Amino acid sequence: MLPRERTPRQRIVDLLTGARLSSFQLAQMLGIPERQVEDHLPHVVKTIARDKTKKFILDPARCQDCDFVFRDRTKLTRPSRCPQCRSEDITAPRYGVDQAAQKP
Ligand SMILES: [Zn+2]
Numbered sequence: 220m221l222p223r224e225r226t227p228r229q230r231i232v233d234l235l236t237g238a239r240l241s242s243f244q245l246a247q248m249l250g251i252p253e254r255q256v257e258d259h260l261p262h263v264v265k266t267i268a269r270d271k272t273k274k275f276i277l278d279p280a281r282c283q284d285c286d287f288v289f290r291d292r293t294k295l296t297r298p299s300r301c302p303q304c305r306s307e308d309i310t311a312p313r314y315g316v317d318q319a320a321q322k323p
Pocket residue numbers: 282283284285286287301302303304305306
């Protein structure tokens with residue numbers, strides 16, 4: 220038996236720890252389609268939510284034309300259109316994993 224390799228989700232957590240990356244960047248680094256990264260992300264969020272030593276950071280998408288920030292967006296993927304000015308020039312959200320402040 221070969222040693223068990225890290226799963227794509229574990230590798231995503233590794234890459235995001237202390238970093239801020241878009242799903243496109245994650246896809247490039249993992250060598251998998253961006254669509255697969257987007258499928259993994261909700262599970263990564265759940266895993267992190269159960270781990271009291273870590274917290275998931277979502278750096279929200281932003282409209283390039285009017286600077287609208289998609290703060291209340293619960294979906295992780297990039298929105299297609301700005302609700303304020305209808306622009307489709309939206310920056311991708313970035314994800315990260317930080318150490319949570321430890322309470323004694
Ligand atoms: Zn806009």
